[in-house]
Amino acid sequence: MEEDPTFRYLALELCSATLHEYVEGQKMSEFSIDEKHIIAESMSGINHLHSLGIVHRDLKPQNVLLRTSSSLKVRALISDFGLCRKLPDGRGSFTAQSGILGTEGWIAPEMFQDRTRVTCAVDIFAMGCVIYYVLSCGGHPFGPPLKRQANIEAGDFSLKALIGEDRYTAEHLVNNMISFNSKLRPTADEVLHHCLFWSKSRQMSFFQDVSDRIEKETPQSAVVQSLERGANHVIKGDWRDHIGEELRQDLRRFRSYQGTSLRDLLRAMRNKKHHYRELPETLKESLGQIPDGYVTYFTSRFPALLVHTYKQMEMCCNEPVFKAYYSRSS
Known part of the structure; x- marks a missing residue:
């Protein structure tokens, strides 16, 4: 000037x-x-x-x-x-x-x-x-x-x-x-x-951190109750009905997942990501490459998943793992 x-x-x-x-x-x-x-x-x-x-x-x-x-x-x-x-x-x-x-x-x-x-x-x-x-x-x-x-x-x-x-x-x-x-x-x-501005990699990390955070929580805990509140519209009743048949069959092989639970959807996303290399090639092709294709596989089927989880997990914004995802003024 x-x-x-x-x-x-x-x-x-x-x-x-x-x-x-x-x-x-x-x-x-x-x-x-x-x-x-x-x-x-x-x-x-x-x-x-x-x-x-x-x-x-x-x-x-x-x-x-x-x-x-x-x-x-x-x-x-x-x-x-x-x-x-x-x-x-x-x-x-x-x-x-x-x-x-x-x-x-x-x-x-x-x-x-x-x-x-x-x-x-x-x-x-x-x-x-x-x-x-x-x-x-x-x-x-x-x-x-x-x-x-x-x-x-x-x-x-x-x-x-x-x-x-x-x-x-x-x-x-x-x-x-x-x-x-x-x-x-x-x-x-x-x-x-x-x-809205997160990359697919950041979204994947967030979903994984949320799943890790609530893994040992009881269904009655405040954080799980918050996450499940209003989740029916996110998972469209039963999320298992909206994923591919090959993934649905693969999930059945290892553990039981409740289709009416958002926590279980996040758990399934986390677990399949951890074991991605072990998945059949046809299933990997369906899920797409990590992180972009993989995250899109789920967010395209459940478009409210990210923002719902983001809103409901704000109660944890001061915890060390989640500070990076929320503004200091949150």
Whole structure:
């Protein structure tokens, strides 16, 4: 940054497109872009701003820039800091003032409430909308442009355009980020730790650690009760009915598994992973390579498995094994 007596000049890297242009198909359609990676990079930028006590206040797809390197890797950068506000020293909020509040359709509801103190949560709200916009290929949780801001102020939203294997994890994250109550929204660091952004390897490690953690617990223990609570929709009644016949037969050979127990599904995943090399070749081909194919075999059949386990195991977030999976502010 440079300045003269009249202006300050902020130089940014030359970028190829905005996130808006990419999603709308106007630019960069020739690139294979990992959209979750782009979202995570954007959130890393927001996390950095918040760590400095800076609130952006105008986050939207047009203000996320995409840059390509010589290796064709695409990176995301946050831009347009004209409405940024530095939080007062030692304070986590400032008073909303008259004037420009941001861009209509991306402004958090508390910005329109009298005597509201503005926090970093306004950026989390906007980024929740941006994440939905990317993952739904151009949708907005609060509807079409003409009704959008009114719906935001009324708390009227829909996440039905989220589809695919990640729909449950994405729905959980976005739903929390756009909460009408700003105090219920996650921090930027909590967003970055969310299971939506985990690799298949990290998901595999998590499932294994959970299974190890509850292996010796009684069915009446708090952690098992938490895990099994609401699990029926995850395992679709009896998870054994939704796996391949060859795996089902293999599981029967060595021990008994209860099809109505989520704990037993995780145990089966862990045990077959441990003995993967010993499995018949045809079963290994069905399960896929560890970790990507193997994890996908189960999460594609039980798409709510990851986020349900993630939510219910948060009660263990301060235990040494699970600290790595949850934000320090959880």
